[in-house]
Amino acid sequence: MPARPSQVDKTPPRALRATAMASSLAPGALLRLKPDQATGWLTGLMRWRPPGSCLVCHRWSAAAVCGHCTMRWARPAPLRCQRCAVNLSHLPHADGICMDCEAHSPEFDRALAALDYAPPWSRLLARLKFQDACHLAPWLAERLTQAWQARPQIASVILPMPISRVRLRERGYNQSGLVAQALGQRLGLPVAHDVLQRARHTTRLMQLDPAQRQAEIAGAFSVNPSTRRRVIGRHVAVVDDVMTTGATLNEAALMLREAGARSVSAWVVARTARSRRATDAAAPCFKDAP
Numbered sequence: 001m002p003a004r005p006s007q008v009d010k011t012p013p014r015a016l017r018a019t020a021m022a023s024s025l026a027p028g029a030l031l032r033l034k035p036d037q038a039t040g041w042l043t044g045l046m047r048w049r050p051p052g053s054c055l056v057c058h059r060w061s062a063a064a065v066c067g068h069c070t071m072r073w074a075r076p077a078p079l080r081c082q083r084c085a086v087n088l089s090h091l092p093h094a095d096g097i098c099m100d101c102e103a104h105s106p107e108f109d110r111a112l113a114a115l116d117y118a119p120p121w122s123r124l125l126a127r128l129k130f131q132d133a134c135h136l137a138p139w140l141a142e143r144l145t146q147a148w149q150a151r152p153q154i155a156s157v158i159l160p161m162p163i164s165r166v167r168l169r170e171r172g173y174n175q176s177g178l179v180a181q182a183l184g185q186r187l188g189l190p191v192a193h194d195v196l197q198r199a200r201h202t203t204r205l206m207q208l209d210p211a212q213r214q215a216e217i218a219g220a221f222s223v224n225p226s227t228r229r230r231v232i233g234r235h236v237a238v239v240d241d242v243m244t245t246g247a248t249l250n251e252a253a254l255m256l257r258e259a260g261a262r263s264v265s266a267w268v269v270a271r272t273a274r275s276r277r278a279t280d281a282a283a284p285c286f287k288d289a290p
């Protein structure tokens with residue numbers, strides 16, 4: 001069965017919905033809106049940016065990020081850990097594997113990252129996630145495509161990291177689903193939006209320490225029994241926007257392995273850096289996985 005994008009990914013960004021709403025309103029109609037409707041409408045209008053300006057330098061650009069900013073800020077890292085994609089520029093490693101992965105291997109087999117999670121990309125990823133900057137997704141997918149072309153990894157199907165129904169209602173779209181869809185088109189790979197599911201809602205993991213993250217994410221995913229055949233015996237790649245400790249991708253990989261996936265790759269737009277002396281907050285969660 002061909003991949004069927006979820007309802008989430010068909011939903012236009014709120015900014016576009018607000019623009020469409022504006023064009024359909026009669027003069028003075030805004031005054032008749034209820035207070036919460038007017039607030040939402042105005043917020044959407046304020047978030048809207050005219051097409052053609054770079055999200056980093058704000059100069060004219062046909063792409064979400066101009067060529068100058070891409071060349072200056074989005075150069076691929078010279079070397080990343082083959083297992084967790086951490087930037088190895090300033091870290092000890094053995095044959096392309098970081099010391100943390102040497103000691104505690106993650107559940108996924110390999111990882112790929114396009115960018116370091118640092119300014120300006122951390123700010124732009126927040127806009128994709130929280131401020132409807134959906135037009136960023138193709139540009140981010142292109143960065144991930146180039147990272148893949150530099151170090152190809154085997155995969156026969158792409159699965160977006162799912163978000164909970166609560167988040168879906170709040171946000172109106174799954175940012176990882178948007179990137180995954182654009183990436184699949186570029187790599188010629190099918191994208192299955194209906195295999196990996198969020199079994200329950202979790203609190204925002206960014207505010208938790210590694211142990212709390214692991215406890216919060218445990219059991220948060222399930223594999224849809226009716227579409228499970230799409231991963232049995234296959235090399236699957238899970239696409240997410242950011243990898244921090246790896247706890248979320250680790251848990252998803254665990255579920256996919258139990259469902260019969262032959263191998264699991266973690267493909268992320270951005271990867272947080274790890275200092276030589278990793279603090280608790282930056283330490284990986286792989287060792288804590290059940």
Ligand SMILES: [Zn+2]
Nearest residue numbers: 054057066069
């Ligand atoms: Zn620019």
Ligand SMILES: [Zn+2]
Nearest residue numbers: 081084098101
């Ligand atoms: Zn590693």
